[in-house]
Amino acid sequence: MPAPSSVPELLDRVRRSGLVPPDRLDGFVAGLQASGQAPATTAVLLDLMVEAGMVTRFHADKLAAGKYKGFQIGSYLILDQLGTGGMGQVYLAEHAAMRRLVALKVLPVFASEDAVARERFLREARAAATLDHPNVVRVFDLCQEGRLLYLVMEYVEGISLQALVARNGPLAVEAACHYARQVLYGLQHAHDLGFVHRDIKPANLLLDRAGVVKILDLGLVRSQADAAAGLTRKLDNRAILGTADYVAPEQAVDSSSVDIRADLYSLGATLYFMLTGRPLFPDGRTAQKLVWQQIKDPVPVTRFRPDVPPGLADVVHVLLQKRKEDRFQSPAEAFEALAPWDDVEVSPPPEEWLPQQPARVQAARAAAQTGGTARAGSTSQILTLAMRSESGVSRRIRASGGDPSSEASAIGSGSAIRRRANPTAETDAVCSDDTTRTPHNPRRPRPAEPERKRVPLLVLVAVCAAAAAAATAAVLVAMR
Ligand SMILES: Nc1ncnc2c1ncn2[C@@H]1O[C@H](COP(=O)(O)OP(=O)(O)O)[C@@H](O)[C@H]1O
Ligand SMILES: [Mg+2]
Numbered sequence: 001m002p003a004p005s006s007v008p009e010l011l012d013r014v015r016r017s018g019l020v021p022p023d024r025l026d027g028f029v030a031g032l033q034a035s036g037q038a039p040a041t042t043a044v045l046l047d048l049m050v051e052a053g054m055v056t057r058f059h060a061d062k063l064a065a066g067k068y069k070g071f072q073i074g075s076y077l078i079l080d081q082l083g084t085g086g087m088g089q090v091y092l093a094e095h096a097a098m099r100r101l102v103a104l105k106v107l108p109v110f111a112s113e114d115a116v117a118r119e120r121f122l123r124e125a126r127a128a129a130t131l132d133h134p135n136v137v138r139v140f141d142l143c144q145e146g147r148l149l150y151l152v153m154e155y156v157e158g159i160s161l162q163a164l165v166a167r168n169g170p171l172a173v174e175a176a177c178h179y180a181r182q183v184l185y186g187l188q189h190a191h192d193l194g195f196v197h198r199d200i201k202p203a204n205l206l207l208d209r210a211g212v213v214k215i216l217d218l219g220l221v222r223s224q225a226d227a228a229a230g231l232t233r234k235l236d237n238r239a240i241l242g243t244a245d246y247v248a249p250e251q252a253v254d255s256s257s258v259d260i261r262a263d264l265y266s267l268g269a270t271l272y273f274m275l276t277g278r279p280l281f282p283d284g285r286t287a288q289k290l291v292w293q294q295i296k297d298p299v300p301v302t303r304f305r306p307d308v309p310p311g312l313a314d315v316v317h318v319l320l321q322k323r324k325e326d327r328f329q330s331p332a333e334a335f336e337a338l339a340p341w342d343d344v345e346v347s348p349p350p351e352e353w354l355p356q357q358p359a360r361v362q363a364a365r366a367a368a369q370t371g372g373t374a375r376a377g378s379t380s381q382i383l384t385l386a387m388r389s390e391s392g393v394s395r396r397i398r399a400s401g402g403d404p405s406s407e408a409s410a411i412g413s414g415s416a417i418r419r420r421a422n423p424t425a426e427t428d429a430v431c432s433d434d435t436t437r438t439p440h441n442p443r444r445p446r447p448a449e450p451e452r453k454r455v456p457l458l459v460l461v462a463v464c465a466a467a468a469a470a471a472t473a474a475v476l477v478a479m480r
Helices: 008-016 022-034 043-049 057-064 117-131 161-168 173-192 224-228 233-235 249-253 260-276 286-293 310-319 331-341 358-366 379-400 456-480
Strands: 074-086 088-097 101-107 139-144 147-154 156-160 207-208 213-215
Touching: 008 022, 008 043, 008 057, 008 161, 022 249, 043 057, 057 074, 074 358, 101 117, 101 379, 117 139, 117 147, 117 233, 161 260, 173 207, 173 213, 173 260, 173 331, 249 260, 249 286, 260 331, 286 310, 310 331
Parallel strands: none
Antiparallel strands: 074 088, 088 101, 101 147, 139 147, 156 207, 207 213
16 A cells, blocks of 8 residues: 555554544644644644644654555554564554553464464463463454454563663662672573473563563473474474574584573673673674684673672683583572672662553553552562572572582572582683683682671561551552
8 A cells, every 4th residue: 555645644544553542633634723723734644643643653654655554453453563573563652442551472474374483482472381480471352354463462661681681781789780690580480380482581571660681582482292292303404403602512513402501601691791781702703603602712801891790800700711510500699699789779770761652552551550660669570589588598408508519599489409410510610811810610618708698587577567558559459
């Protein structure tokens, strides 16, 4: 359909698009005429409609290009495009009746006819439906509309860690550690349920307006059940690897058989990126990066960030070990190791860092009373307290005189005390580019580690309960 050449033609398309109720559109046009503001061009009319919150800029661009169909998928009205990825487009949408904002991940028609792509998409849906954790994006539904297959997800109004670093440069030490620990908290939950994410990277981690980091994109997730049935290998046949900058050495060789330790490497590369503003190997083509992940040591983090404490550089070093046996063996173990640098409150991102929502979206949010504008007693604070109290539990188990070679993995429902896979492995390899010091392996106790002040567990539980009660009260007030 060609672009509309006149205002009446555009109005006709808007009517046919179903974006605006007919009486509202008529009233709007009548109001413009009555106030002597009748638009002379289609562009002016579209600008006025965006300003009035009747359509979004996304709609206006499509309408200006002559497109007026396809804004409605099932019960959802598409409001904006949130992202494009390997698995299709992700849109911000509003449930027509409930007016709830959601994210829709739509598998393109051509891909939904491809058995492997379709199966992978279904696998993402099933995995996401199994996981239930504040640090993993929630999936509400899997729907089919004609030949379109789409996931209905929680809309995370936030900024990816990739975009955050691109916008502000490397993060403060405590912010980087706080975000990394949240990812580990979510990964431990996935691990407890037998999943490996396989595509942990800054672009798949969204920081929301309350300061909570959500793991996205379970498109490459591998479950123990799928692996046992040989499904992962079948689906992985077409060289799916994850992203070269963040992929673990063993995943570059055989993506189908990796375990949670591959996610720990990717998280290490993500933490490195948050601290330095650069990936492990910024130069080179994809094939070279994949080889370097296996054989080359990255420039030590402290070379770019001298303010990174040596103990934290050690943790990054262990996460990035080439041999999975030399890394931390579970997210809980890495979560524990990062605790010393996650001991101050990290503020939620300021409003100006978040995507600026068009008037149409703000109206939808106000109508649905969603979007979490209340920031006091933020989820981030509550989560931090929960994480700290859980890692406190873990420390207590260790301190209670258990076998020093066993590691308490106290995060997440199904966690158990796990023995280190390779307690005697030698991991103190010196990075090739750094001859100044030998990184300490944080999986072994650091000698003369200063005793950190600990908040008693009971106090934490009480604070958590109070915070939860306050949050509930706020919700009840908001609902009245
Ligand atoms: N639930 C969501 N809320 C907000 N934005 C999202 C959501 N899911 C995805 N996005 C955006 O869409 C982009 C692509 O989504 P992703 O799930 O990573 O798909 P792909 O498999 O195609 O990489 C993300 O980087 C993010 O910017
Ligand atoms: Mg992605």
